[in-house]
Amino acid sequence: QVQLVQSGAEVKKPGASVKVSCKASGYTFTSYAITWVRQAPGQGLEWMGWISGYSGNTNYAQKVQDRVTMTTDTSTSTAYMEVRSLRSDDTAVYYCAKTTEANYGSVWHHWFDTWGQGTLVTVSS
């Protein structure tokens, strides 16, 4: 079955970096994108960015684009997201999601049909 398994919880100090992994199985990794979404405690979902499983092209949310890098390793069907210069408001559960896309000319539709279990990143001094 299609599955995304994420790395374990992390505790980091402000200013540090964290790299979360997301290992895919049960589907052809290069045929789908991966989207990263985070959820701060008691808050809603926040789209962070997208990476193509085929080309490695990325698109980041403006709010985090200067501090986030998303990569993939197609040999292991694993996606990674690194967040640098961590701040307390980066404390959140981070999810990866298998992304299916539909194109309507210049407009795209992405939907997230399988999610990882989430990785809690806590930023605290």
Next chain:
Amino acid sequence: QSALTQPASVSGSPGQSITISCTGISSNVEIYNVVSWYQQHPGKAPKLIIYEGTKRPSEVSNRFSGSKSGNTASLTISGLQAEDEADYYCCSYAGSTSFEVFGGGTRLTVL
């Protein structure tokens, strides 16, 4: 860009129907069905329940349906069950600079 606007909470009794609105779909994309909906139970990962505005994954109950009018999308749940109590999020394409934006979420309480 601003998040899509959803009511903070809705409630209904078992067997009833409820509708959750999602307002603020970009004027550039409102003619397309580029909305998806997700259900999230406490402490769990979100689950896809509607995509392309009206389509359901095969494993999702047909009690869930989606629709859209202008810049507002809606999720309707009919025949409410206790297990439907959860948070619900809409998501829509926001443009080529940042692909997607989520709504703020709606807490559904089954009375």
